[in-house]
Amino acid sequence: RKEVEQDPGPFNVPEGATVAFNCTYSNSASQSFFWYRQDCRKEPKLLMSVYSSGNEDGRFTAQLNRASQYISLLIRDSKLSDSATYLCVVRPNDYKLSFGAGTTVTVRA
Amino acid sequence: EAQVTQNPRYLITVTGKKLTVTCSQNMNHEYMSWYRQDPGLGLRQIYYSMNVEVTDKGDVPEGYKVSRKEKRNFPLILESPSPNQTSLYFCASTLGMGTEAFFGQGTRLTVV
Numbered sequence: 001r002k003e004v005e006q007d008p009g010p011f012n013v014p015e016g017a018t019v020a021f022n023c024t025y026s027n028s029a030s031q032s033f034f035w036y037r038q039d040c041r042k043e044p045k046l047l048m049s050v051y052s053s054g055n056e057d058g059r060f061t062a063q064l065n066r067a068s069q070y071i072s073l074l075i076r077d078s079k080l081s082d083s084a085t086y087l088c089v090v091r092p093n094d095y096k097l098s099f100g101a102g103t104t105v106t107v108r109a
Numbered sequence: 110e111a112q113v114t115q116n117p118r119y120l121i122t123v124t125g126k127k128l129t130v131t132c133s134q135n136m137n138h139e140y141m142s143w144y145r146q147d148p149g150l151g152l153r154q155i156y157y158s159m160n161v162e163v164t165d166k167g168d169v170p171e172g173y174k175v176s177r178k179e180k181r182n183f184p185l186i187l188e189s190p191s192p193n194q195t196s197l198y199f200c201a202s203t204l205g206m207g208t209e210a211f212f213g214q215g216t217r218l219t220v221v
Contacts, residue, residue, distance in 0.1 A: 002151075039154075044199070095165070097210060
């Protein structure tokens with residue numbers, strides 16, 4: 001079983017729509033959780049950290065459900081510039097980051 | 110400007126010809142890692158380093174070597190590359206593992 005699993009998509013949505021997707025992780029001892037964004041095989045960049053209480057950054061909202069071991073990301077009012085692959089990242093121990101394979105989002109005009 | 114620099118960005122080589130991919134960071138980070146990214150598999154950790162002269166294997170270390178003689182540099186060495194090492198490679202550095210990881214721009218390696 002993969003340590004982090006994501007729906008690969010693609011999610012194809014019109015501008016202004018809301019899109020949401022999840023990832024699940026296998027290690028219940030995982031300590032930190034993140035969403036990274038990757039554009040067209042360029043380097044991943046941190047979108048936001050995910051906290052137990054849930055957190056919001058502008059149009060982006062992240063939720064963590066430790067009991068069910070899943071993390072979600074919701075994008076409101078989608079922009080063309082939100083088209084990217086979103087990587088779910090989990091820290092299972094002090095020296096490792098485990099990456100999901102990514103969820104591809106395409107926002108169309 | 111805070112950055113992680115990898116070189117080369119693109120490399121085509123032949124099976125068995127030793128190569129080194131360099132990685133350098135200017136943020137004085139202690140932790141550095143190498144990942145490879147393959148379609149459908151996500152980023153997988155090859156090796157990581159907690160500090161100078163301290164390195165350890167990640168999930169897919171076979172066929173790779175690393176060294177950490179200076180804090181800023183963490184080269185990836187392929188002693189005898191094989192076609193199954195064709196991949197997109199990223200170097201990353203972090204201040205601590207719970208914090209943001211900064212990635213280099215990637216090295217697209219093709220072994221023929």
